[in-house]
Amino acid sequence: MALQFDHAVIAVADLDLAxxxxxxxxxxxxxGGVHANRATHxxxxxxPDETYLELLAHTGQRPLPATIDFSVLLAHGAGxxxxxxxxxxxxxxxxxxxxxxxxxxxxxxxxxxRLDGTLVQWRLALVDEWFAPFLxxxxxxxxxxxxxxxxxxxxxxxxxxxxxxxxxxxxxxxxFLAQTExxxxx
Numbered sequence: 001m002a003l004q005f006d007h008a009v010i011a012v013a014d015l016d017l018a019x020x021x022x023x024x025x026x027x028x029x030x031x032g033g034v035h036a037n038r039a040t041h042x043x044x045x046x047x048p049d050e051t052y053l054e055l056l057a058h059t060g061q062r063p064l065p066a067t068i069d070f071s072v073l074l075a076h077g078a079g080x081x082x083x084x085x086x087x088x089x090x091x092x093x094x095x096x097x098x099x100x101x102x103x104x105x106x107x108x109x110x111x112x113x114r115l116d117g118t119l120v121q122w123r124l125a126l127v128d129e130w131f132a133p134f135l136x137x138x139x140x141x142x143x144x145x146x147x148x149x150x151x152x153x154x155x156x157x158x159x160x161x162x163x164x165x166x167x168x169x170x171x172x173x174x175x176f177l178a179q180t181e182x183x184x185x186x
Contacts, residue, residue, distance in 0.1 A: 003085040003086065003087055003093060003135070004085065004086045004087075005051055005083070005084075005085060005086070005162070005176075005177065006051060006052075006083075006084040006085060006086035006136055007044075007051055007052045007053065007054050007083065007084050007162070008053055008054070008080055008082070008083045008162055008169075008173050008176055009054045009056050009070075009073055009080070009081050009082040009083065009084075009131065010053055010054065010055050010056065010078075010079065010080050010081070010169055011056055011057075011073055011074045011076075011077065011078050011079060011080075011081045012055050012056065012057045012078055013057065013077075013078055014057060015041060015042070015043055015055060015057035018043070018055045018057065019031070019043045019055065022045060022055070022168075025157060025168070026155055026156035026157025026158070026159070027045045027155050027156075027157065027159065028045065028046075028151070028152055028153070028154060028155050028156075029043050029044070029045055029055070030043060030044050030046070030147065030152055031043050031115055032044050032054070032112060032114070033112035033113050033114045033115060033120070034059060034112060034113060035067075035068075035070055035110070035111070035112045036064070036067050036068075036109075036110060036111045036112065037063040037064050037067035037068065037069050037070065037071070038059060038061040038062075038063065038064050039058065039059060039061050039062060039063035039064075039069060039070070039071040040056055040057065040058060040059060040070040040071050040074070041056075041057060041059050041112075042054050042055060042056050042057070042112070043055040044146070044147075045155075046146055046147060046148075046152050046153050047153055047159070047160060047161050047162060048148075048153045048154075048160060048161075049160075049161055050142070050146050050148065051161060051162045052146060052162070053162055053173075056070060056073060056074065056081075057074070058071060058074055067108075068108040068109075068110055068124065070131075073131055079169055079172060080169045080172035080173055080175075080176065081131065081132075082130070082131030082132045082133070082134065083131075083132055083133050083134075083173075083176040083179075084124070084131075084133060084134050084135070084136040085133045085134070085135055085136070086135075086136055086137070086138075087135050087136070087137050088137065089137070090107055090123055090124075090125060090135055090136075090137040091107070093135060094107075094125050094135065097127060097135075102127055102128055103127070103128050103129065104125050104126070104127055104135070105125050105126040105127075105129065106125065107123045107124070107125050108123060108124055108125070108126075109121070109122075109123050109139075110122045110123060110124055110136075114144070118144055119140065119144075120140055120144045120145045121138075121139040121140045122136050122137060122138050122139055122140075122145065123136075123137050123139060124136045124137070132176065132179070133176075133179065162177070163177050
């Protein structure tokens with residue numbers, strides 16, 4: 001499978017408050033869980049095409065050593081701070097991207113535990129040492145990370161995809177989507 005847009009990361013100061021604000025403007029928001037580094041947790045706004053917005057916030061804990069630290073994405077305040085491209089062959093796509101002169105990091109394991117106790121695992125690699133974009137490959141079934149339940153992917157405001165104008169940071173996400181189009185050609 002070719003690289004595909006997976007999700008945009010939106011930094012928020014307070015996860016509970018951000019969840020309420022997004023719900024007030026018509027989104028269905030579900031709590032994701034705490035990342036393996038313990039420093040960040042998230043909530044998801046999932047769309048029918050299996051893309052999503054990730055609301056990311058500090059937990060108040062220090063990051064555990066030897067884990068990927070998403071809290072660096074929160075250093076510059078709220079807003080769209082990164083995006084992921086999904087792959088089924090992280091090693092192969094990383095090698096292909098490097099042929100175009102980009103630096104791809106080592107592969108980092110990632111995980112979070114959902115509120116129902118389910119462990120969600122993936123691995124990722126950063127492109128040019130940042131999160132715009134980063135590559136992500138699911139290790140557990142995709143539906144663990146991105147639920148496809150109609151009750152989760154249907155939004156009162158009618159939004160059907162991450163680039164919808166109803167999204168508060170739509171302009172920033174439009175930039176990510178434009179960049180994604182360029183990455184599809186790499």
